[in-house]
Amino acid sequence: MKDELKYLTGFGSEFSSEDERCPNALPVGQNNPQKCPYGLYAEQLSGTAFTAPRLENKRSWLYRIRPSALHEPFVPANEATYLTHNWDEIPPNPNQMRWKPFDVPTRQDPAVDFVQGLHTVCGAGDARVRSGIAIHVYLCNASMRDKALYNADGDFLIVPQLGALQITTEFGKMRVEPNEICVIQQGMRFSITVLGPSRGYILEVFDNHFQLPNLGPIGANGLANPRDFMTPVAWFEEREAPFTIICKYQGKLFAAAQGHSPFDVVAWHGNYVPYKYDLDRFMVVNSVSFDHCDPSIFTVLTCPSNKPGTAVADFVIFPPRWSVQEHTFRPPYYHRNCMSEFMGLIKGRYEAKEEGFQAGGASLHSMMTPHGPDAACFEGASNAELRAERIADGTQAFMFESSFSLAVTKWGEHTCQRLDAEYYRCWQGLKKNFDLQAIGENLPSVN
Known part of the structure; x- marks a missing residue:
């Protein structure tokens, strides 16, 4: 053709x-x-x-x-x-x-x-x-x-x-x-x-x-x-x-x-x-100082609702780009969202979950359900030497984000038999790092 x-x-x-x-x-x-x-x-x-x-x-x-009306x-x-x-x-x-x-x-x-x-x-x-x-x-x-x-x-x-x-x-x-x-x-x-x-x-x-x-x-x-x-x-x-x-x-x-x-x-x-x-023609914008910007900066197309600033659905991508933030945990932050997030992977390995999230698969983080990087990603990014680096080369992840609370179908949860029952375990290795003594040394004195 x-x-x-x-x-x-x-x-x-x-x-x-x-x-x-x-x-x-x-x-x-x-x-x-x-x-x-x-x-x-x-x-x-x-x-x-x-x-x-x-x-x-x-x-x-x-x-x-x-005319298209000509049919049975x-x-x-x-x-x-x-x-x-x-x-x-x-x-x-x-x-x-x-x-x-x-x-x-x-x-x-x-x-x-x-x-x-x-x-x-x-x-x-x-x-x-x-x-x-x-x-x-x-x-x-x-x-x-x-x-x-x-x-x-x-x-x-x-x-x-x-x-x-x-x-x-x-x-x-x-x-x-x-x-x-x-x-x-x-x-x-x-x-x-x-x-x-x-x-x-x-x-x-x-x-x-x-x-x-x-x-x-x-x-x-x-x-x-x-x-x-x-x-x-x-x-x-x-x-x-x-x-x-x-x-x-x-x-x-x-x-x-x-x-x-x-x-x-x-x-x-x-x-x-x-x-x-x-x-590949998407022009990425990102932080050049500190902190991790909201994923809205990666929106390709949006379907707006009648509520200003709130989408029926956004199509968002996470393309290859440079990461240069200082003093920052660079992967996506842990969060709970008033939007529903359905993610898919076209190719490569998504940086926040490099092992379990596979091309041709998907994930759904429903409204106000907490999520974020897995334990391995957290440990690696927390201790990495921060320098200018390329991320997501050879990778294209995307997200369908919606203001609607999404219901999963019977096929999606049961019939397809592709739902990963062990997904929750990717966060179970997150350990407590809280050190009251170390923090107390840096607190201001109280008169």
């Missing part, structure tokens, strides 16, 4: 593209002329209410061979056994959780495509009222054949960990490698081709759309730069064949048959598009 993409001129700006086989396919001067060029149909895809403020308004116009009725589809929005399957569990790498079907196993390989790990809220998130992993070994998926519930932020994804969308095609991410926004139809066993993570948001975080005192430059995001170039196929459209709606999957490819968009323009981003 030829990877046809272009850099965005600015995140959230207006873009346009037309397949080079059909020059001048975009109407001039209006969106919906009486007759479109080449006999195409005009169709608008809206990602926000029509009356949303201009800066927040999301929509694109698609000029396609057939949807019927329930038994495509993904472990995809769920049922957050009450099992009793809540506030314990620290860590999963070993999730099992991937091999080439010798029965074929499992991206849709069939969706497994929900945890989540909260209700897509029916557009409030909440879901976190899934995909575990597959086969390509989607004459099948497309669209999500009526929200946006998918996809993080490949094993195997590249070749994604065909209504807007064109893009190849997404491990250490890249892509966002397929609500309502966009797509199909995924894989070249072998594939594994990755998905953050699904119901409330809003992902955007770049505000930079505040950081200034105009830093973190993810708008110019580094890429969107597909228009590409279409005019193919008559039995095709299945899968719709994710209110947490369930439905299927509709149609007799042609849904990827028949000849041209498009708008600001509501799928996009991808290379995590």
